[in-house]
Amino acid sequence: MSDHQEISKWMEGFGPEADIVVSSRIRLARNLEKYPFPHRISAEQAKRVVEIIQNALKHSSDPVLEKLMWVSLEEMSDLDRQVLVERHIISPQFINSGLKNKVILMLKDEKISIMINEEDHLRIQCLFSGLQLENAWELCSHVDDALGKELDIAFTEKYGFLTVCPTNVGTGMRASVMLHLPALSMTGQTGKILSSLSQYGITVRGLYGEGTESQGNMYQVSNQLTLGKSEADIIQSLKGIAQKVVERERAVRTLLYSKNRMKLIDRIWRAYGVLTQARIISSGEAVKLLSDVRLGVDLGVIPKISNGIFNQLLVYIQPAYLQRINNTELDEEERDIKRAELIRNKLSNVYDHTMTAIGNETKDKINKETKEG
Amino acid sequence: MECQECGKRTATIHLAKIKNGNKEEVHLCEVCAAQKGYFGSQMLEGFISSFLNMDQPLKDTELNSLSDLKCNLCGLTYNELSQAGRLGCSECYKTFGEQIELMLRRIQGSAVHSGKIALRADEKIKIRRKIQTLRKELEKKVKEEAYEEAASLRDEIKELEKKLD
Ligand SMILES: [Zn+2]
Ligand SMILES: [Zn+2]
Numbered sequence: 001m002s003d004h005q006e007i008s009k010w011m012e013g014f015g016p017e018a019d020i021v022v023s024s025r026i027r028l029a030r031n032l033e034k035y036p037f038p039h040r041i042s043a044e045q046a047k048r049v050v051e052i053i054q055n056a057l058k059h060s061s062d063p064v065l066e067k068l069m070w071v072s073l074e075e076m077s078d079l080d081r082q083v084l085v086e087r088h089i090i091s092p093q094f095i096n097s098g099l100k101n102k103v104i105l106m107l108k109d110e111k112i113s114i115m116i117n118e119e120d121h122l123r124i125q126c127l128f129s130g131l132q133l134e135n136a137w138e139l140c141s142h143v144d145d146a147l148g149k150e151l152d153i154a155f156t157e158k159y160g161f162l163t164v165c166p167t168n169v170g171t172g173m174r175a176s177v178m179l180h181l182p183a184l185s186m187t188g189q190t191g192k193i194l195s196s197l198s199q200y201g202i203t204v205r206g207l208y209g210e211g212t213e214s215q216g217n218m219y220q221v222s223n224q225l226t227l228g229k230s231e232a233d234i235i236q237s238l239k240g241i242a243q244k245v246v247e248r249e250r251a252v253r254t255l256l257y258s259k260n261r262m263k264l265i266d267r268i269w270r271a272y273g274v275l276t277q278a279r280i281i282s283s284g285e286a287v288k289l290l291s292d293v294r295l296g297v298d299l300g301v302i303p304k305i306s307n308g309i310f311n312q313l314l315v316y317i318q319p320a321y322l323q324r325i326n327n328t329e330l331d332e333e334e335r336d337i338k339r340a341e342l343i344r345n346k347l348s349n350v351y352d353h354t355m356t357a358i359g360n361e362t363k364d365k366i367n368k369e370t371k372e373g
Numbered sequence: 374m375e376c377q378e379c380g381k382r383t384a385t386i387h388l389a390k391i392k393n394g395n396k397e398e399v400h401l402c403e404v405c406a407a408q409k410g411y412f413g414s415q416m417l418e419g420f421i422s423s424f425l426n427m428d429q430p431l432k433d434t435e436l437n438s439l440s441d442l443k444c445n446l447c448g449l450t451y452n453e454l455s456q457a458g459r460l461g462c463s464e465c466y467k468t469f470g471e472q473i474e475l476m477l478r479r480i481q482g483s484a485v486h487s488g489k490i491a492l493r494a495d496e497k498i499k500i501r502r503k504i505q506t507l508r509k510e511l512e513k514k515v516k517e518e519a520y521e522e523a524a525s526l527r528d529e530i531k532e533l534e535k536k537l538d
Contacts, residue, residue: 228483
């Protein structure tokens, strides 16, 4: 088991557009020939699938595959499973499905994770910070080829990679970016813009994927279609659309900042005030306020707090993770107390380091704005 | 049977919609079916929900025999496929070939893969293509009555076919 206090790669907050594009993900669905898919497989056969993949890994001399850690889901505590969901390493469906013989393969930095016996036999995922879809694809495709060398993967010339759900057939690829869109949300534009993306074959989901709601103005934008276009084309079109949405978000931020400056600054500092002073805070409130503070940092209202801190906090304030780092079960109220403590620590550490380093520009800006009222 | 939309042409497309657990039948001529968007890619938006409703175009003669279809490997039946919209194994793609073709056209707007090729399948595809060209050559040699060359080509094809198993 990896040490959960480590920062996974995607949380570092580097990469192009990392202020707005939190992360980029590529996920490939693959299945073995001659074995029923997980929802129709017997326990015995599912075990066999696991063994076949295990042997493939043993046999492979690929340097990336060699580094993968093997974790059986059944051997993990409920809490540890939940932590992996909160870290976006595995899907909620993976732990909730009644299937057995579920295994996770992952890199220590969590850039690669593979779920065995999820909806499909194999789900290969690569997760990067910022807008790095091409890099994520390159790594994912490498892992796919390394496994494909050792395994008979279900594939036909006509339909491509065969999957459980017809919505994944072909490339088997779901590319997605997580976007932080506070200005579009504040001005009530997200619904309209995001639903208009469906005509380009793009879907929008919440923070934890299918069927989840947006939290803290985070939206997961991904390709809807998997058949008929090449992976590179799908990625290019998603990237182009993500860039357009990011541009729009920036434009609306500028507009908000010039039209409703004092109101916006007030909102940002209030959020900062609550986060740095509160003693009890729910995850819902925290996520909402963190969004405001993150916006404040992007606008230069609040001294620089790294994207990484925000990305980490998105995960660290979740229920399972809080219990994991405190090494104890916590009820809701205890969690709200621990959460407030954790956020205070994270943000005040940053504040100590950066306060001395605030540019005069920012100080002047703040002073000027306060005077202007 | 008349088309229930225009009432003029003969209904050749029969849709078995499953809505809230109830089966609802729709009988349309090809013109009206096309107008309603049962073919083609105009159903991108809300495709998941329409997919779950499973408007499954069937031909007259197929209507009865389809419900008997069952996958040899995983045992998935046509009805299970219609209701859940999920395949049970890679063989299902052969067993329910025509239905899947239509399903993919509707859901994906296409039924032809143009992305990467599976590494091992790649070899097989290459072998299949090689066999195709060798067969053509073989025919030519037989016509030319060049039996010795034909025999060696036949051996080569046999060798390659072994690799496909
Ligand atoms: Zn008609
Ligand atoms: Zn099957």
